[in-house]
Amino acid sequence: MEQAIFHDPYWIAFAAMVLVVSALAHGALGFGFPLISTPVIALVADMRTAILLTLLPNLAVNLVSILRGGRWGASIGRYWPMALWVLLGTLAGTRVLLSVNAAILKLMLAAMIALYLAQDRLRMLDWSVISRHPKGAGMLLGFAAGILSGAVNVALPPLVIYFMALGLEPLAMTQVLNLCFLAGKSTQAVSFAVAGYFDRDVVLLSLPFAGLSVGMLWAGMRLQRNIAPAAYRRLVFLALGVMAALLVAQSLLSTIGVA
Numbered sequence: 582m583e584q585a586i587f588h589d590p591y592w593i594a595f596a597a598m599v600l601v602v603s604a605l606a607h608g609a610l611g612f613g614f615p616l617i618s619t620p621v622i623a624l625v626a627d628m629r630t631a632i633l634l635t636l637l638p639n640l641a642v643n644l645v646s647i648l649r650g651g652r653w654g655a656s657i658g659r660y661w662p663m664a665l666w667v668l669l670g671t672l673a674g675t676r677v678l679l680s681v682n683a684a685i686l687k688l689m690l691a692a693m694i695a696l697y698l699a700q701d702r703l704r705m706l707d708w709s710v711i712s713r714h715p716k717g718a719g720m721l722l723g724f725a726a727g728i729l730s731g732a733v734n735v736a737l738p739p740l741v742i743y744f745m746a747l748g749l750e751p752l753a754m755t756q757v758l759n760l761c762f763l764a765g766k767s768t769q770a771v772s773f774a775v776a777g778y779f780d781r782d783v784v785l786l787s788l789p790f791a792g793l794s795v796g797m798l799w800a801g802m803r804l805q806r807n808i809a810p811a812a813y814r815r816l817v818f819l820a821l822g823v824m825a826a827l828l829v830a831q832s833l834l835s836t837i838g839v840a
Contacts, residue, residue, distance in 0.1 A: 593786070596622060597793060600638055604794040607642055608801020611755035612737060614642045614794070615762070616697065619734040620690055620824040624831060628686040629678060632734045632769070633778060637787035638794035639734075639766045645798055646759040656753035657760050662716075663723045663743070664757075664764035667736060670727020671765040675772040677732040684832040690733040691828040694821050697738050700745075711746035719743060723761070730765035731772075 603618035615635060622631035647657070678686065696703075711718040722739040730736035740761055744754045773779040 588782075592625070595625065596634060597790065600635070600790055600794050601797045604638070604642060604797035605801040605804065607646070608798040609804050610801075611646065611751065612758055612762075614798075615639055615734045616694065616737060616821065617824075620694065620821075620828055623687060623690065624824070624827055627683050628690070628733065629683075629778070632678065633773060633783050634787060634790070635734065636766055636770050636773070636779070637784070637791040640763060640770070641791040641795050642798050643759040643763040643766065645795055647756050647763065649755070649802070653756060656749075656756040660719075660744075660749075660757045661760065663719055663740070664760045666720050666723025667727040667730060667740075667761040668764040668768045670724040670729075671731040671768040672727075672772065674728040674731020674733075675769050677728065679776060681732070686733055687828045687832040689729075690735060691825040691832070693729055693733055693735040693738055694825040694828075697735075697741070698818055698821060698825075700738070700741060703742060703745075708742065708746035711743060715747060718746075726761065727765055727768075730762070731769055736762060736765055 599618050599621045603614045603621075606617055607614040618635050618638075619628075619631050622634060626634075647653075711722075722743045726736035726739040729739070737758070740758055744757070749757070770779060
């Protein structure tokens, strides 16, 4: 990680704008903070910097999202083991992040975005095996989500597949998804701290970013009532598609020595 980047006012302003957009999207949709913030920041920095910078904001956003709405028995009370599998997977995924080439990680992130964008087609597949074997499927998909969370900061696709197959209602899905994200990010924070990467510069910059993200999250929750979901979803999908294409291009250029 380049420490100088945390003292560049232009880069800090850029990162703040990215977090504002990401938190607004998360508030309006119930998820999406790391899915948007990580690839955008990774485009101008590196994957490790992107994940380190968004750790505390992610934790804050996930905690607020869990507490929203109540009725936790139908979500957290029933599906809390998924957070445990995500936690264990994150331990493995963080090791991948610290040891794998940055270009490969960006390709992995682009692949996860593409998988998320294909969720409508995924719904048409036969996922009945999940409903027949919910515990085994939960263990496998939760661990896979944790690996992705630790390596590229995006755990959503396997979790969405699992909870869609079980027919979880939107509020319950939002709460348990954010519980899984919280477990993964907490584990990642501890792993980075032990490895010496979660240092004073990161914490000092992340704390105000966390406050900014929570404020924008609440604003997104209020906007949720006034924005047509279909139109908003189309805009987010378009932006994510562009990001995935840019990540692939950047990874390929860095591999051949152009960037």
